[in-house]
Amino acid sequence: MTDLFTPYTLKDLKLKNRVVMPPMCQYSVSNKDGIATDWHYMHYVSRAVGGAGLIIIEMTDVEPDGRISDFDLGIWSDEQIPALARIVEGCHAYGAKVGIQIAHAGRKAEDAAVPVAPSAIPFDANATPPRELTNAEVKAMIEKFRQGVARAVKAGVDVIELHGAHGYLIHQFHSPLTNLRTDEYGQDLTRFGSEVIRAAKSQMPAGMPLIMRISAKEYVEGGYGLTDSLKFSKAYKEAGVDIFHVSTGGEGPIGVGPIATGEKPGSHAAYQVPLASAIKHNLDVPVIAVGRLDEPILADAVLGNEEADLVAIGRGMLRNPYWALEAAAQLHKETDIPKPYMFSFPRTSK
Numbered sequence: 101m102t103d104l105f106t107p108y109t110l111k112d113l114k115l116k117n118r119v120v121m122p123p124m125c126q127y128s129v130s131n132k133d134g135i136a137t138d139w140h141y142m143h144y145v146s147r148a149v150g151g152a153g154l155i156i157i158e159m160t161d162v163e164p165d166g167r168i169s170d171f172d173l174g175i176w177s178d179e180q181i182p183a184l185a186r187i188v189e190g191c192h193a194y195g196a197k198v199g200i201q202i203a204h205a206g207r208k209a210e211d212a213a214v215p216v217a218p219s220a221i222p223f224d225a226n227a228t229p230p231r232e233l234t235n236a237e238v239k240a241m242i243e244k245f246r247q248g249v250a251r252a253v254k255a256g257v258d259v260i261e262l263h264g265a266h267g268y269l270i271h272q273f274h275s276p277l278t279n280l281r282t283d284e285y286g287q288d289l290t291r292f293g294s295e296v297i298r299a300a301k302s303q304m305p306a307g308m309p310l311i312m313r314i315s316a317k318e319y320v321e322g323g324y325g326l327t328d329s330l331k332f333s334k335a336y337k338e339a340g341v342d343i344f345h346v347s348t349g350g351e352g353p354i355g356v357g358p359i360a361t362g363e364k365p366g367s368h369a370a371y372q373v374p375l376a377s378a379i380k381h382n383l384d385v386p387v388i389a390v391g392r393l394d395e396p397i398l399a400d401a402v403l404g405n406e407e408a409d410l411v412a413i414g415r416g417m418l419r420n421p422y423w424a425l426e427a428a429a430q431l432h433k434e435t436d437i438p439k440p441y442m443f444s445f446p447r448t449s450k
C-alpha cells in the first residue's frame with residue numbers, strides 16, 4: 101500500500117518519499133536583481149534536512165515585469181543560475197530532489213509600471229491596468245519561458261513546474277474571463293499554455309518530467325469549474341505535461357492571492373483533494389494534491405486512498421522545516437534522519 105514514505109518514480113525522477121514542499125514566494129531578493137540569496141539557500145536546504153522528498157522552488161519569473169514584486173526570484177538572466185545551482189546542490193546533499201516553478205505574473209505584476217496580460221482587464225479596482233500583449237509579444241513571451249526553463253535545467257533541477265494557476269499569466273490565457281483576444285491565442289484558450297509546455301519540453305532532458313500547477317476551479321462569479329479544467333488539462337497533457345499540481349482560485353478579487361482564507365471557499369482541511377482526484381482519475385495522469393493537508397494522517401490517507409500520487413505541505417512546512425521527519429515519527433515509518441538529529445526523533449519501525 102502506498103503511504104507518505106513510499107518512494108515515487110516517474111521517468112528519471114526518483115523521490116525518496118511523497119512529501120512535496122510546494123512553491124512559496126519568499127519576497128526576499130535583496131537587490132531587485134532576481135538572484136537567490138542566503139535566505140533562499142537556508143530556507144530550501146533546511147527543508148531538505150527536514151526530510152522532504154521534493155522541494156519546488158518558489159515562483160521564479162521569466163522577465164522583470166513578470167514578478168509579483170521586485171523582490172521575487174528571476175530566471176531571465178544567466179547571472180541568476182549560480183545561486184539557484186547552489187540551492188539545488190545543497191538540497192541534493194540531503195536527499196531531496198528539486199523543482200522550480202517557472203512563471204510570469206501577467207496582470208498581477210504589482211511593481212510593473214504597466215503590467216502585460218492577454219487582454220487589458222485589471223485584476224481589481226486597485227490594480228494598475230495592464231496592457232494587452234501584441235501577437236508578436238505573445239510569441240516572444242513563449243521564447244522567454246523557453247529560455248527560463250533552459251536556465252533552470254542548467255542550474256541542475258530535477259523537474260520543472262510551470263505556473264498555470266492562481267491567476268498568473270498562463271491562467272489568464274486559459275480563463276475566458278481574462279482572455280478576450282481575437283487572434284489565435286484567443287480563439288484557442290489553451291494555445292498559449294500548450295506552446296509554453298512544448299517550449300519547456302524542448303529544453304528538458306527526455307527523462308525529466310514536467311509539472312503544471314493549475315487552478316482547477318475559479319471562485320469569481322462566472323468563473324470556470326472542474327468540467328472546464330478537465331478540458332484544458334487534457335490539452336495540456338497532450339502538449340506534454342506529466343504531472344498536475346492541483347490548486348484553485350487566485351483569478352480575481354474574491355479568491356485574492358494563492359490561498360483562500362476566512363469565509364472564502366476552501367478553508368477546510370483537504371479542500372482541494374476532490375479536484376486533484378478528479379483530474380487524476382479522469383485524465384489518467386499523476387497529480388500532486390495540496391491545501392491544508394498538514395495532519396500527517398490526513399496527507400497519508402490521500403495517498404492510501406489513491407486520490408493523489410504526491411502531497412504538498414505548504415504553510416505546514418513554513419512553520420516546521422522538519423514536517424516530514426515528524427510525520428514519519430507519528431506514522432511509525434522509516435526515513436533517513438540526519439545523524440546529528442538522530443536522538444531527537446523516536447526510533448521508527450516498519
Ligand SMILES: Cc1cc2nc3c(=O)[nH]c(=O)nc-3n(C[C@H](O)[C@H](O)[C@H](O)COP(=O)(O)O)c2cc1C
Binds near residue numbers: 313347394414
Ligand atoms: C507565503 C506563501 C507564498 C506562496 N507562493 C506561492 C508561489 O510562489 N507559487 C504557487 O503556486 N503557490 C504559492 N503559494 C501557495 C502554496 O504553494 C500552497 O498551494 C498553499 O499555501 C496551500 O497549501 P497549504 O494549505 O499546505 O499551505 C504560496 C503560499 C504561501 C503561504
